[in-house]
Amino acid sequence: MARLRVFISSTCYDLDILRGELRPFISNMGYEPVMSDYSDILYDHRSHTHESCLKEVPGCDMVVLIIGSRFGGTAVPSALQLVDFASLDKLSTKAEILATKEKLSITQLEVLKAVEAAIPVYTFVDERVLHDHHVYEKNKDKKDVIDHIEFPSIQKRDTARYIFEFINFLTHRTANNSVLAFSRLEDIRVQLASQWSQLFQRLMLESRTKAQEARRYRDFSERIDDLKAVVLASLATPDLRDTAKGAVQFRHLIGFVSGFVAVDARVLLLSDSSWDDLLAKAGIVEIRTLEEDDRDWLARPEVFLIREDRTFYRFRLPRRALDDFRVEWSAFLRLDGHAREAIVDALLEDREQRRFGMLRYVERSFDEFMSQRDGPAQLALGEAS
Incomplete structure (x- = not known):
C-alpha cells in the first residue's frame, strides 16, 4: 500500500535528537519518513550526496523543514544546477537570498527544490532564532552594525544573515508562507497532527x-x-x-x-x-x-x-x-x-x-x-x- 512520503529537511548535528524522535511520530501516523541520516535516500555513487538529496525531494508528498542554530553545509555547485532559481524568484516578495545562491546550504536547497515542485512545506523555526530574526530585521539596514552583532541563537555569526534571509523568503512567499515557532518536539508534533488533520478535513x-x-x-x-x-x-x-x-x-x-x-x-x-x-x-x-x-x-x-x-x-x-x-x-x-x-x-x-x-x-x-x-x-x- 502506498504511503505518504514526508521529507525531513534540517541540519543533522544540532537537531539529531529531535529528528530521531520525529521519525517514529511520522511512522505512527502511517506515513513514510524520508531522512538522509537513516538511509532513506538513494546515494548514487556517480554523483554527489547533495545531488541525491535534491533528486529525492520531487518524489515526496510534503516537506517538514526545521530551522535551528546551525546553517549546515554549503551546497556543492553541481547541486545548484538542479534548481530553477528563475522560477523561485517570482514566488516570494523577499527573494534576496537567491542573489547569493552560491552561499546556500544543502538544507535550504532541498526546500527550494520542494517550492519549485509545488510540494507543501511545513516550516518550524526555533523560537530563539525567530526572536533574533526580529532583531535582525530591525537592524539589517545598519550596515556598519549588523555584521558585528552576535545573535545568541545562531552558532556562527557569519551564517546569521543567510539563515534570517531564508526565513524572509519563506514568510513572504505568495502561498504556503506559514512559519511556526517551536521550543520542543511536542510543539512540532501537535502542530503537524493538527495541520494534517485539518488538511484532510x-x-x-x-x-x-x-x-x-x-x-x-x-x-x-x-x-x-x-x-x-x-x-x-x-x-x-x-x-x-x-x-x-x-x-x-x-x-x-x-x-x-x-x-x-x-x-x-x-x-x-x-x-x-x-x-x-x-x-x-x-x-x-x-x-x-x-x-x-x-x-x-x-x-x-x-x-x-x-x-x-x-x-x-x-x-x-x-x-x-x-x-x-x-x-x-x-x-x-x-x-x-x-x-x-x-x-x-x-x-x-x-x-x-x-x-x-x-x-x-x-x-x-x-x-x-x-x-x-x-x-x-x-x-x-x-x-x-
Missing part, C-alpha cells in the same frame, strides 16, 4: 462540494439541453409538438450515434437498419463489460465497444444505457421520415453534444490496453454485434 469537504456542484451542473445542463432541443426542433418542421417531443426523447440516442468516428452519423440515423446492423455499420464487432467485482479499483463496471481493427470506444454510461438505446432506436424508426430528418438535422448541428459525448475513442489495440492493466483482467463477454 478540508480536502474531504472540497470533494463533497465538488461532487454536489457537479450534480447541480449536470441537472442544469440537462434542463438547458432539453430546452435547446425543443427550440432547435421547433425551427425545423411545421409539426412543432411532435418534433419537439421527439428531439427531447431521442437526444441522447442521436448523441451516442454521432460519437462514432469515420462514419456519417446522419446516414446511419436516417437508415432503416436494425440496432445490430447500425452498430455493425459503425464498425462495432464486440461489446465488453468489465464487471465491478472483477477489479476493485473500479467505481462501477466499465463498458467498451470494440471495432473491427481492435481499436475501441470507452462508454461513459452504465451498460443498461445501451439496452435503453436499442429500445429507443425501435421507437425512432417508427417516426415519420420527415420528422426523423428534422430531429436528426437539428441535433447534429448542436456542437455542445460532442463536447460532452458519452463515447471516447481510443486509437490503440483493446488487447494491448487490457494487457497493461494491473492484475488479471476478468471480462464478462457482452453481446457481439
Whole structure:
C-alpha cells in the first residue's frame, strides 16, 4: 500500500535528537519518513550526496523543514544546477537570498527544490532564532552594525544573515508562507497532527462540494439541453409538438450515434437498419463489460465497444444505457421520415453534444490496453454485434 512520503529537511548535528524522535511520530501516523541520516535516500555513487538529496525531494508528498542554530553545509555547485532559481524568484516578495545562491546550504536547497515542485512545506523555526530574526530585521539596514552583532541563537555569526534571509523568503512567499515557532518536539508534533488533520478535513469537504456542484451542473445542463432541443426542433418542421417531443426523447440516442468516428452519423440515423446492423455499420464487432467485482479499483463496471481493427470506444454510461438505446432506436424508426430528418438535422448541428459525448475513442489495440492493466483482467463477454 502506498504511503505518504514526508521529507525531513534540517541540519543533522544540532537537531539529531529531535529528528530521531520525529521519525517514529511520522511512522505512527502511517506515513513514510524520508531522512538522509537513516538511509532513506538513494546515494548514487556517480554523483554527489547533495545531488541525491535534491533528486529525492520531487518524489515526496510534503516537506517538514526545521530551522535551528546551525546553517549546515554549503551546497556543492553541481547541486545548484538542479534548481530553477528563475522560477523561485517570482514566488516570494523577499527573494534576496537567491542573489547569493552560491552561499546556500544543502538544507535550504532541498526546500527550494520542494517550492519549485509545488510540494507543501511545513516550516518550524526555533523560537530563539525567530526572536533574533526580529532583531535582525530591525537592524539589517545598519550596515556598519549588523555584521558585528552576535545573535545568541545562531552558532556562527557569519551564517546569521543567510539563515534570517531564508526565513524572509519563506514568510513572504505568495502561498504556503506559514512559519511556526517551536521550543520542543511536542510543539512540532501537535502542530503537524493538527495541520494534517485539518488538511484532510478540508480536502474531504472540497470533494463533497465538488461532487454536489457537479450534480447541480449536470441537472442544469440537462434542463438547458432539453430546452435547446425543443427550440432547435421547433425551427425545423411545421409539426412543432411532435418534433419537439421527439428531439427531447431521442437526444441522447442521436448523441451516442454521432460519437462514432469515420462514419456519417446522419446516414446511419436516417437508415432503416436494425440496432445490430447500425452498430455493425459503425464498425462495432464486440461489446465488453468489465464487471465491478472483477477489479476493485473500479467505481462501477466499465463498458467498451470494440471495432473491427481492435481499436475501441470507452462508454461513459452504465451498460443498461445501451439496452435503453436499442429500445429507443425501435421507437425512432417508427417516426415519420420527415420528422426523423428534422430531429436528426437539428441535433447534429448542436456542437455542445460532442463536447460532452458519452463515447471516447481510443486509437490503440483493446488487447494491448487490457494487457497493461494491473492484475488479471476478468471480462464478462457482452453481446457481439
